[in-house]
Amino acid sequence: MAILEASHLVKRFGAVTAVRDLSLTVREGEVVGLLGPNGAGKSTTLHMLLGLITPDAGGIELFGLELARHRTEALSQVNFAASYVDLPGVLRVHEVLDVFARLYALRRPRERVAEVIELFELGAIARRRVLGLSSGQRTRVQLAKALLNAPRLLVLDEPTANLDPDAGDRIRGLLSRLARENGSAMLITSHNMREVERMCDRIHFMADGLVVATGSAEELAGRYEAEDLEEVFLKVARG
Numbered sequence: 550m551a552i553l554e555a556s557h558l559v560k561r562f563g564a565v566t567a568v569r570d571l572s573l574t575v576r577e578g579e580v581v582g583l584l585g586p587n588g589a590g591k592s593t594t595l596h597m598l599l600g601l602i603t604p605d606a607g608g609i610e611l612f613g614l615e616l617a618r619h620r621t622e623a624l625s626q627v628n629f630a631a632s633y634v635d636l637p638g639v640l641r642v643h644e645v646l647d648v649f650a651r652l653y654a655l656r657r658p659r660e661r662v663a664e665v666i667e668l669f670e671l672g673a674i675a676r677r678r679v680l681g682l683s684s685g686q687r688t689r690v691q692l693a694k695a696l697l698n699a700p701r702l703l704v705l706d707e708p709t710a711n712l713d714p715d716a717g718d719r720i721r722g723l724l725s726r727l728a729r730e731n732g733s734a735m736l737i738t739s740h741n742m743r744e745v746e747r748m749c750d751r752i753h754f755m756a757d758g759l760v761v762a763t764g765s766a767e768e769l770a771g772r773y774e775a776e777d778l779e780e781v782f783l784k785v786a787r788g
């Protein structure tokens with residue numbers, strides 16, 4: 550079953566058409582990659598799916614609910630993390646999580662905060678201020694925040710950008726485990742093709758505001774007569 554269905558989305562910023570006719574789906578429990586060169590429209594697409602910006606045309610259904618009409622209900626089962634979103638730096642890690650747990654109106658906020666601290670191995674830094682954390686630690690806090698409401702759909706915009714190979718690998722391991730154990734569906738953007746090959750069941754390839762190809766990494770490699778996803782990317786990006 551599709552838990553996310555976007556059809557014919559369009560988004561313009563003045564003279565720039567960032568997304569021109571975009572359709573994509575994410576099914577229950579599926580890890581989907583959204584790939585494409587810088588400026589292809591990936592972040593704009595994610596922001597529309599999250600209700601952060603309003604499409605100029607097209608429709609979005611989350612869990613069978615039309616986003617425009619059932620915003621609160623639909624978004625209560627979604628969460629988001631991105632390399633470019635800043636957490637309040639003066640707060641301590643446990644305070645950040647506590648604030649979001651309350652914003653989400655969780656029934657047992659304290660217990661849930663303790664759970665995500667455990668899950669993302671944040672115990673040792675729970676009392677530290679966000680400001681002084683390393684990129685890897687901040688990413689783990691971001692992901693912990695994004696898991697608080699146990700979302701059925703987790704949207705991640707370049708979650709491993711800014712991370713060294715070791716920290717990136719740890720995050721990938723955690724995300725794969727989450728997908729397996731919690732069955733959360735994920736929609737992920739990344740420029741790390743090995744990461745996408747390893748994590749994603751299916752890929753939507755974007756160029757110039759459109760999805761130009763959809764399939765598993767192997768299917769896409771076959772279709773583009775490429776060795777791997779990296780070569781597919783180069784072929785798609787260079788037209």
Ligand SMILES: Nc1ncnc2c1ncn2[C@@H]1O[C@H](COP(=O)(O)OP(=O)(O)O)[C@@H](O)[C@H]1O
Nearest residue numbers: 562565567585586587588589590591592593594
């Ligand atoms: N708020 C905005 N105002 C004006 N132009 C924007 C805005 N957001 C994105 N764009 C433009 O839309 C296009 C797609 O951007 P984006 O969705 O960020 O691409 P990606 O995430 O794939 O790199 C780019 O040309 C970008 O400059």
Ligand SMILES: [Mg+2]
Nearest residue numbers: 591592593706
């Ligand atoms: Mg982007």
